Amino acid sequence: MKGKAIFTTNFLLNGIFVIALFILVFTSSVTYKHTVVINESTELLVHSYQIQIQLERLESFVKEAETGQRGYIITKDPSFLQPYNSAREEIKNPVFTLKYLTSQNPQQQQNLDSLLRLVNLRFALLAASLDIISEENSNKKMLDENMAKGKNVMDYMRIQINMMVDLEVANFNKHQKKYNREISITPVFTLILFIFTMIFLIISYLKIQKDLIIQRKTNEKLLISIESIKHAEIIGEFGISQWDMKTGEVSFSDNLYALLGCEPQSFEPTVANYLKFVHPDDRHIVSDGRKKTLENNANPLEYRIIRKDGELRHFKSMGKIITDTERSKLHVGIDRDITQQHLSELALVERNRELENIVNELDSFNRVASHDLQEPLRKIQTFISRLSDNELAKISDTSREYIAKIKTSANTMRMLIDDLLLFSRANKIEKVFEQTDFNILIENVRQELSQTIEEKNAVLTVGHLPNLNVIAFQIQQLFVNLIGNSLKYCKPDIYPEINIDCELIQSNDYPILNTDAQKRYYKISVTDNGLGFEQKYAETIFTLFQRLHNKSEYPGTGIGLSICKKIVENHNGFIIAEGKPGMGSTFTVFLPE
Numbered sequence: 001m002k003g004k005a006i007f008t009t010n011f012l013l014n015g016i017f018v019i020a021l022f023i024l025v026f027t028s029s030v031t032y033k034h035t036v037v038i039n040e041s042t043e044l045l046v047h048s049y050q051i052q053i054q055l056e057r058l059e060s061f062v063k064e065a066e067t068g069q070r071g072y073i074i075t076k077d078p079s080f081l082q083p084y085n086s087a088r089e090e091i092k093n094p095v096f097t098l099k100y101l102t103s104q105n106p107q108q109q110q111n112l113d114s115l116l117r118l119v120n121l122r123f124a125l126l127a128a129s130l131d132i133i134s135e136e137n138s139n140k141k142m143l144d145e146n147m148a149k150g151k152n153v154m155d156y157m158r159i160q161i162n163m164m165v166d167l168e169v170a171n172f173n174k175h176q177k178k179y180n181r182e183i184s185i186t187p188v189f190t191l192i193l194f195i196f197t198m199i200f201l202i203i204s205y206l207k208i209q210k211d212l213i214i215q216r217k218t219n220e221k222l223l224i225s226i227e228s229i230k231h232a233e234i235i236g237e238f239g240i241s242q243w244d245m246k247t248g249e250v251s252f253s254d255n256l257y258a259l260l261g262c263e264p265q266s267f268e269p270t271v272a273n274y275l276k277f278v279h280p281d282d283r284h285i286v287s288d289g290r291k292k293t294l295e296n297n298a299n300p301l302e303y304r305i306i307r308k309d310g311e312l313r314h315f316k317s318m319g320k321i322i323t324d325t326e327r328s329k330l331h332v333g334i335d336r337d338i339t340q341q342h343l344s345e346l347a348l349v350e351r352n353r354e355l356e357n358i359v360n361e362l363d364s365f366n367r368v369a370s371h372d373l374q375e376p377l378r379k380i381q382t383f384i385s386r387l388s389d390n391e392l393a394k395i396s397d398t399s400r401e402y403i404a405k406i407k408t409s410a411n412t413m414r415m416l417i418d419d420l421l422l423f424s425r426a427n428k429i430e431k432v433f434e435q436t437d438f439n440i441l442i443e444n445v446r447q448e449l450s451q452t453i454e455e456k457n458a459v460l461t462v463g464h465l466p467n468l469n470v471i472a473f474q475i476q477q478l479f480v481n482l483i484g485n486s487l488k489y490c491k492p493d494i495y496p497e498i499n500i501d502c503e504l505i506q507s508n509d510y511p512i513l514n515t516d517a518q519k520r521y522y523k524i525s526v527t528d529n530g531l532g533f534e535q536k537y538a539e540t541i542f543t544l545f546q547r548l549h550n551k552s553e554y555p556g557t558g559i560g561l562s563i564c565k566k567i568v569e570n571h572n573g574f575i576i577a578e579g580k581p582g583m584g585s586t587f588t589v590f591l592p593e
Helices: 002-075 078-090 092-101 106-134 140-184 186-236 254-259 271-275 280-294 339-372 374-385 389-394 397-427 438-448 450-455 472-488 560-570
Strands: 238-244 250-252 301-306 312-323 329-337 434-437 459-462 467-470 497-506 520-528 574-580 584-592
Touching: 002 078, 002 092, 002 106, 002 140, 078 092, 078 106, 092 106, 106 140, 186 238, 186 254, 238 254, 250 254, 254 329, 271 280, 280 301, 280 312, 312 339, 374 397, 434 438, 434 472, 438 450, 438 459, 438 472, 450 472, 467 472, 472 497, 472 520, 472 560, 472 584, 560 574, 560 584
Parallel strands: 459 497
Antiparallel strands: 238 250, 238 329, 301 312, 312 329, 434 467, 497 520, 520 584, 574 584
């Protein structure tokens, strides 16, 4: 019976609301429409009246000018010319007003243009008459003819003015007929509205019946969802608590009892009973967390639980206040058993500690490489360099060959140690960023590589480069490696040509820039005409110790491009390589704006 009463009430309320809404809309629309039409009629009437007034003013000024001229002709008194002269200036005001009033009516604009031509013609005839009078031997016949022409022009002017007035009256009458016609069909609209309302009420009734069927099906799905949540609680090892802040009623899900090691509903679900399972040292965490939740300032809580069987478990809780349509507040809490996660985090901390020890060992290796390994190598190079040509001449050819190989190997070893130290330095970066002009860095690189550039007659062309916030010495090393790479792998019979270009791009223009689509990058390309390489090696050449050519043909350690990649990554950028054998190569660096 209660459900039926709710249904009947809702139906009546919906029906009344719909009918009232449509009546209000119809009444408002009709009232608004009638108001608009009345306003339009008033505005049109005022508009027509203003046009008539201005036409009368225009005609009045022309008549004043004509009267003044006649007085002057009869009396020869110059004072009669004053109305004539003032009329020529004062007539501008009604002319300007008429142009504004007829700006939306092309037909009236044409009529006004015709009228203004007649006005101008009339003033021209008046001026001609004055010229005839001013002559010493005035010709009365010419004056009479001119006066007759003026009379005809005035007649045409009156006709033109009457046409404009009649057109305004016709427009107003047309508008009034339209208004009267619309008013007459208002009852028809009312009848249509009534029929439409009845149809809508029927449709609403059918829709509500359909909604009831859907509601029953939704209730069935809700029961399935509740069962699914119960299974999800078991699988996810979490439980749900609810606290009605209005009635004080608290409820625990069955799995929350299970997480506490208890049978479902084996004790009264209250906050005090739950706190009995919380570790004594952690109870303040739960109490303070509930207070923060009530202040809408909730954060996840982690605390320990002592189950009924005495086992210690780690819980993580999160609470939220939910307000229903009746403004009642419901506190919903989710308590999850994170014991395994906690143990995994402890293992991860221990693993990180081991990694830190490994890093420290690598730092020790770097120190050894930079000092202890270089010292004996430095002595080997020093003692070999002290062997004079005479001393070398006294030993056998085989011995000299061995000494030359030792010298070459020592130089290679030094290059390898220096490059490894440089690579290590790029990995262990001190992030000291500063605004830097790349054009200055390139000029420094040019000076550093000047000897090689001169020896190979290389041409280095550099476009305009940006100012960016970077680690200056690393970016300079980046260009030293890239330009040095182009100089090293040049064709033996062709002078090296190296071009450096820069442009600002959007990240969504390049798939490699898998970042924010609105982010912008500076694309800096280093292109040469050297040996090039197979495109299949475009990624492997950035691998540590990776070489594409024999060591005896082109000296090097295979670390330079790895250093380039590490430097670019330190600046949150990207680097790619493109090449064709015998056609040269292009290394492109993308640095964020």
